[in-house]
Amino acid sequence: MSSNFFSIKEKFFDLWAPNYDILFTTVFYQALHKRLLEFVELTNQPNVLDLGCGTGRLLNRLAQEFPNLRGTGVDLSTKMLAQARQKNQHRQRIIYQKIRERENPASKDRG
Template identity: 35%
Template sequence: MTEKSSQERDYLPGLGKHYLMPFYDVLHRVSGLHAVHRQMVEVAGPGAGHRVLDIGCGTGNLLRTTGKRHRDVELVGVDPDLKMLARAERKLRRAGLKVRLDRGFAQELAFPDASFDRVFSSLMLHHLDGESKGEMLAEVRRVLKPGGLLVLADIAHHGHVAHGIAAAGFTVEPTRTRRLRMFGDVGIEVAKVH
């Protein structure tokens, strides 16, 4: 955990409150979110040597799923919550995975242009207001290499998420929908940068 944002921002922690963090991984298991993560990794299809970024990585569940299936990719996670990152670091180390974890914000990614082949975001977009969503998508587009993919899962809002991604300059595939216990429908968006 080395990088720090150039400016501080307010953020909504996972589950909405810091004191609920111990229940984050329990909810992940009970809700069936692991199946969404498996599907995200499958459709992303990272290849050998790819750099993969998870924005809003929380406790590292999606990074762990990716790393277990694709040992030959470079994994990077970003989250504004230092406690989540500390938990992710322990969990990923126990899984035998080498992952770079940085404190940072989706709207202000501290990475060079065209530096990632795949970018993930799971159940994080709804935490951002409209302006911040646009800033995040612009940042994702900036850090993705030409032909790179954004694979984003969020609470399904009848095409609004896909429309916002398309408006940011991505080519968006049809939404894949999956039902989660306690959350309802989750849309998985796959978008390519030109």
């Protein structure tokens, strides 16, 4: 995909970031997360990669349910990531980082 496509998406979600959880995290998202948690089967030491993590709600919820979970959330939007980092309830186990075109987030060092 072109860099222009990603740039447009980043700007779009940067604009929505401050109010995203208020406007879009409705009953639908809550039901979706609940349903996912009913069916997800993880190992004792799960490593989760959340692509398009947005404000980080799903990864935080997974970390709450699975105390040994380590996760990486990636997103195009700097402002969505700022929200995710601010709301991160599991700082020792979850990191959030910006992904760029043709970048492999799984190869990043947890540092």
